[in-house]
Amino acid sequence: xxxxxxxxxxxxxxxxxxxxxxxxxxxxxxxxxxxxxxxxxxxxxxxxxxxxxxxxxxxxxxxxxxxxxxxxxxxxxxxxxxxxxxxxxxxxxxxxxxxxxxxxxxxxxxxxxxxxxxxxxxxxxxxxxxxxxxxxxxxxxxxxxxxxxxxxxxxxxxxxxxxxxxxxxxxxxxxxxxxxxxxxxxxxxxxxxxxxxxxxxxxxxxxxxxxxxxxxxxxxxxxxxxxxxxxxxxxxxxxxxxxxxxxxxxxxxxxxxxxxxxxxxxxxxxxxxxxxxxxxxxxxxxxxxxxxxxxxxxxxxxxxxxxxxxxxxxxxxxxxxxxxxxxxxxxxxxxxxxxxxxxxxxxxxxx
Amino acid sequence: xxxxxxxxxxxxxxxxxxxxxxxxxxxxxxxxxxxxxxxxxxxxxxxxxxxxxxxxxxxxxxxxxxxxxxxxxxxxxxxxxxxxxxxxxxxxxxxxxxxxxxxxxxxxxxxxxxxxxxxxxxxxxxxxxxxxxxxxxxxxxxxxxxxxxxxxxxxxxxxxxxxxxxxxxxxxxxxxxxxxxxxxxxxxxxxxxxxxxxxxxxxxxxxxxxxxxxxxxxxxxxxxxxxxxxxxxxxxxxxxxxxxxxx
Ligand SMILES: Nc1ncnc2c1ncn2[C@@H]1O[C@H](COP(=O)(O)OP(=O)(O)OP(=O)(O)O)[C@@H](O)[C@H]1O
Ligand SMILES: [Mg+2]
Numbered sequence: 193x194x195x196x197x198x199x200x201x202x203x204x205x206x207x208x209x210x211x212x213x214x215x216x217x218x219x220x221x222x223x224x225x226x227x228x229x230x231x232x233x234x235x236x237x238x239x240x241x242x243x244x245x246x247x248x249x250x251x252x253x254x255x256x257x258x259x260x261x262x263x264x265x266x267x268x269x270x271x272x273x274x275x276x277x278x279x280x281x282x283x284x285x286x287x288x289x290x291x292x293x294x295x296x297x298x299x300x301x302x303x304x305x306x307x308x309x310x311x312x313x314x315x316x317x318x319x320x321x322x323x324x325x326x327x328x329x330x331x332x333x334x335x336x337x338x339x340x341x342x343x344x345x346x347x348x349x350x351x352x353x354x355x356x357x358x359x360x361x362x363x364x365x366x367x368x369x370x371x372x373x374x375x376x377x378x379x380x381x382x383x384x385x386x387x388x389x390x391x392x393x394x395x396x397x398x399x400x401x402x403x404x405x406x407x408x409x410x411x412x413x414x415x416x417x418x419x420x421x422x423x424x425x426x427x428x429x430x431x432x433x434x435x436x437x438x439x440x441x442x443x444x445x446x447x448x449x450x451x452x453x454x455x456x457x458x459x460x461x462x463x464x465x466x467x468x469x470x471x472x473x474x475x476x477x478x479x480x481x482x483x484x485x486x487x488x489x490x491x492x493x494x495x496x497x498x499x500x501x502x503x504x505x506x507x508x509x510x511x512x513x514x515x516x517x518x519x520x521x522x523x524x525x526x527x528x529x530x531x532x533x534x535x536x537x538x539x540x541x542x543x
Numbered sequence: 544x545x546x547x548x549x550x551x552x553x554x555x556x557x558x559x560x561x562x563x564x565x566x567x568x569x570x571x572x573x574x575x576x577x578x579x580x581x582x583x584x585x586x587x588x589x590x591x592x593x594x595x596x597x598x599x600x601x602x603x604x605x606x607x608x609x610x611x612x613x614x615x616x617x618x619x620x621x622x623x624x625x626x627x628x629x630x631x632x633x634x635x636x637x638x639x640x641x642x643x644x645x646x647x648x649x650x651x652x653x654x655x656x657x658x659x660x661x662x663x664x665x666x667x668x669x670x671x672x673x674x675x676x677x678x679x680x681x682x683x684x685x686x687x688x689x690x691x692x693x694x695x696x697x698x699x700x701x702x703x704x705x706x707x708x709x710x711x712x713x714x715x716x717x718x719x720x721x722x723x724x725x726x727x728x729x730x731x732x733x734x735x736x737x738x739x740x741x742x743x744x745x746x747x748x749x750x751x752x753x754x755x756x757x758x759x760x761x762x763x764x765x766x767x768x769x770x771x772x773x774x775x776x777x778x779x780x781x782x783x784x785x786x787x788x789x790x
Binding site for chain 1: 635
């Protein structure tokens with residue numbers, strides 16, 4: 193069991209490190225796969241582990257994207273002029289400016305969404321069930337509208353992220369650079385969540401999912417855990433957003449930053465497909481989903497969203513517990529559900 | 544002896560429904576007190592009022608010398624006043640041990656305690672308490688897979704895990720196999736005598752409450768109808784009328 197785990201982790205790590213060299217043509221696609229894994233993992237903190245369906249996590253992704261790019265530019269140049277008219281042509285980042293800006297941008301892309309999550313969470317995480325879900329539905333939409341009205345970040349026209357500086361490798365090197373940034377961010381997200389789920393934090397999130405009133409009756413200030421959980425999601429989502437903004441190179445309110453209808457839906461779908469409320473489910477779900485999407489999307493030209501709809505229906509009907517849930521049912525002993533003899537007898541008595 | 548819980552003229556209305564109307568009671572430290580009354584007489588509502596599930600409309604509630612009627616549920620629980628639910632509540636998708644660990648009382652909930660491992664010795668304590676209620680063998684099963692009666696026992700063990708000063712039990716024997724009820728009575732007496740936990744028990748089963756409680760309060764239509772020793776209550780005409788549906 194332990195050894196199997198090591199092999200699994202090792203294989204993934206090796207794949208992650210080698211992929212850009214083994215499949216150079218797919219570097220960008222695999223980078224986006226890691227981004228999707230981050231989206232699914234962070235959604236699952238609320239939607240899976242804690243049982244709070246959120247449709248608004250895309251908010252943090254978009255905020256991170258705008259904050260990162262604005263910092264990268266604003267640190268060295270007047271942001272207003274940059275966004276007003278093709279500023280990336282007038283102003284050029286030197287390599288050191290570029291990397292300093294990117295580092296600062298990514299740090300802020302993590303921190304600002306955390307603060308936003310704390311403030312909004314304080315306001316709405318007191319809502320339960322459908323009320324919370326519907327409330328979050330408004331968040332992403334409102335944010336897109338808002339961003340579309342703010343001149344300094346390009347309003348509805350959007351803005352460009354700083355282009356890769358001259359004299360520091362070609363576009364291949366650029367995509368390798370961002371590949372490893374996304375891979376590391378994904379690893380950090382996974383490792384942090386894996387660690388946190390083994391702590392009291394993870395236990396209480398599950399308690400909130402199973403019966404929040406009971407958790408409160410046992411003296412647990414559930415609000416603290418809910419807000420903290422959302423802050424954790426916001427942190428990694430914000431950084432992911434910052435990275436995507438730079439990878440795409442162009443930021444726009446509703447199609448790229450606050451993409452409720454694509455990424456916002458995908459993150460939920462992937463977590464459910466893989467098995468929500470499990471550590472590996474969102475990872476596997478995101479990978480399967482991405483491969484399916486990249487592989488078959490072109491076959492459904494014009495019908496992508498119909499295909500997506502069918503996929504949703506198929507998942508809900510045939511894999512209600514996701515791939516992990518299905519595997520767990522097939523091979524319970526592989527999941528550490530080894531029932532000792534006394535327990536097995538107890539179970540028989542129960543039935 | 545001093546009272547650990549003092550409820551004074553508490554009223555709670557739901558729209559036009561007077562669920563509690565000027566209810567007063569007091570529970571001596573270390574005693575077992577019963578709360579009876581016909582269906583819908585406001586017993587569970589009184590529990591909810593005491594632990595802060597809903598704001599009360601009038602009156603005061605004092606626990607351990609502190610006014611608690613405006614505190615939220617977790618804060619009251621942290622003071623050492625816990626309740627169990629009439630419709631048993633457990634954490635169904637995690638196993639019994641985990642249910643117990645969640646229930647252990649973290650005195651502080653800050654970043655450090657939230658992100659620390661649950662102490663090892665708590666698992667041992669959890670196993671011992673599960674043994675005490677007879678669920679040790681089932682400790683690794685999902686709590687949601689236990690039978691209703693077993694879930695009631697688990698809920699009791701979870702409450703004990705929290706080490707409260709006082710427990711409000713909402714029908715601890717409802718739905719339990721009659722042959723097991725004596726076991727529950729014995730355990731509740733142990734909880735009271737040996738763990739030193741004061742008990743306030745809602746119970747419909749007269750035999751149980753007469754055996755358990757030193758003092759009994761009877762509610763009817765949201766008002767306190769009578770109180771006294773089990774003997775007195777048993778022979779109180781008003782109580783008999785209320786139970787026979789004359790009210
Ligand atoms: N949340 C609520 N909203 C509206 N009415 C309520 C609410 N809770 C209780 N009531 C009403 O208050 C009255 C007392 O209910 P309560 O649950 O306290 O009775 P009880 O004595 O516990 O009854 P039982 O023995 O059946 O459990 C009932 O008329 C009930 O309908
Ligand atoms: Mg009741």
